[in-house]
Amino acid sequence: MNIPIRRFDTLILGAGGGGLRAALQLAKADAHVAVVSKVFPTRSHTVAAQGGVNAALANVTPDNWHWHMYDTVKGGDYLGDQDAIEYMCRAAAHLVYELEHAGVPFSRLDSGRIYQRPFGGQSRDFGGAQATRTCAAADRTGHAILHTLYQQNIRARTNFFDEYFAVDFIHDDEGTVLGALTMDIATGELLVIEAKTILIATGGCGQLYRTTTNAHINTGDGMAMALRAGIPLQDMEFFQFHPTGVAGKGMLITEGARGEGGYLVNKDGERFMERYAPNVKDLASRDVVSRAISIEVREGRGCGPDGDHVMLKLNHLGSDIVAKRLPGIRDTCKTFMHLDPVDTPIPVFPTAHYAMGGIPTDRFGRVVRPSGNSPEEEIPGLYAAGECACVSVHGANRLGGNSLLDILVFGRAAANDILGFLKKNRYHRPPNQEYIDKAYERFARWEKTGDGESVQSVRADLKTAMEDHCGVFRTEKIMQEGVEAIKAIRARIPDVRLQDQSKVFNTARVEALELENLADIAMATMRSAEARQESRGAHSRIDYPDRDDAHWMKHSLYSLEDDTLDYKPVRTKPMSVETFPPKKRVY
């Protein structure tokens, strides 16, 4: 197989906020960068983020990064690495100002400063009164940020490979990643991109679940590529269910709706969050609110003929606030439910939303894995940032508004470290043909013709299995069945055949490659969840209802090769401040 080769200093996989923030940093420093994305950059899922980005600007209420750090550590149920959290929270204000300078149309306060709204899990003075920390462009903050970053990359003349799908990494026997095999979706032609450094910024894997806020493209491609290259995935059992997805459909209704004063009610009209989080009520952490909704429904207090959801009330806010601050979700409600939240409550239910876990990295964005005597040895030249990575700043549960911050902070951090790496490592390490052939095998497998199951039927079963066995509440039995179910589904994939063998814009082939990715990640998620015998953050077990710091304050690491789990300690020591020791988590 003779595949054309192109060479760059840096290959970035993914053109969401993380990839584009890194690309901008690199392009400005005159590094030669290729950004590969399976969709045109502004179609990346960052575009769907609504509520905002957290930074202690103190434009509305007193605030500082240290309080933000405390909230993030607590929100993550003490599984987050405190050095990385300190780094992120300290960098936040500067990065938001930079975005504003780059053109993001943030909403404004009367003072002319950036508008900020309260979000869940935010406090002043280490657990005191509600903070107001989330910087917003109405309820379209992700759109505003992604478009601005793309625009600045046009200005910086970044090389884009739009609608190219990354098939697999090209790596040597030691696991050093030398490039990637990619496919031009429009023509089906293959291209090898060699690079001295590679940044994985491929986003999340919400397509693991049947009902999800995530786009069709969120299939965890980079995570699965890493798994297959022998890199473990970290903390995959922690999957966030957003409390307010549109019931039965999954569209996201931003936490900003509650930040602006909305609240949840059950069928009796009771504001039930007062029972679960007496202090902050509807602005508790997402895991807490999602569990509360699930309990209300399970105990027969759900709304609707089937009692299968609760209501989000905004109709007391008045049309001005809804029109000004929440125009996007108002459109969504009108389009998909024919209701106007100005006068009618919105039916909502917890919906798969965000992977806290991912490719293990340090706070410089460097991919790390256990090796010999260190639990965290870097893989030279390989980086990851954003939802596909696990730094870990979100621990066991991410705070709303911290995901946009994560992509900005660690996109930039990775780019800065890459610049240092490029100075020291001036030459490519060309892969030999054998390594390229290995990546090609994965592509060629789908050229087998004949009768077989369809990609779609396997993908649908996978999503249902994950929803049934790895949801908001978990038990040993349900998860053991889940492991078997996922194993059985994976065993069907070799017999799947593509009926569409065309080279031209073959989306069926893309979906087949995505299915393999999802199946590998499902295994990582199910296995990690089954093993963790405690409740922490988003991982909530009926049979182990308490957090168990003595045995489980550690990160999971799942390896695909031998289907095994390993663990490493949480980095509890921050960069410069005192450790926040684990406490009982009350909101």
Place this chain on the structure above:
Amino acid sequence: MRFKIHRYNPDVDKKPYMQDFVLEHVKPGMMLREALIELKNQDETLTFRHSCGEGVCGSDGMNINGLNGLACITPVETLTEPVEIRPFPGVPIIRDLVVDMSGFYKQYHSVKPFLIRYDPEPEVENLQSPEDRDKLDGLYECILCGCCSTACPSFWWNPDKFPGPAALLQSWRFLADSRDQAMDERLDKLDGPYKLFRCHTIMNCAYVCPKGLNPTKAIGHIKALMLKHSV
């Protein structure tokens, strides 16, 4: 429900044709994107772009019963049968409903769609009054789906020279931004017979925009500004 869908795969087809599809079960509230996914389950060679499913990513623009729109926010119950689905008009077709958008993106790039400032940056944000910020509403929300430009006769006629409504909307988005400092160069670039003034206020753009934006109005603002600027 009956559909007639444009099919063309240059690998196997000599010329494009319309293929009949039937969807047996139309769920209440079903959007066209979901219907197309069901039809693709019947025949996986049916090819179209789609992603977020909620009208935010801008991937699934197509021509639906003669009007450009986004499949994911078009309820099938509003459509007359047989529903005729074609790719965007006036742009090269790659396959089935997938068109080559590179010309559209090139025109978007041509208007310098980014904030330009010459002053040194402050340590904090640039200030902007809520009133000045309000001027960006109806402009920044564009999702680059291409519905407007591929419905514009002036763009069909001169896709290589006329920026088209989407690009001009973004041009005004930056001209209208109190923080931008590049008015002169932006206006200079839009002068000439094939640029701003190739818009003949046909208003197809505003009619089809799935986000309810109005490029014609934005173009009118640029024309007024240019006039004021040149006297």
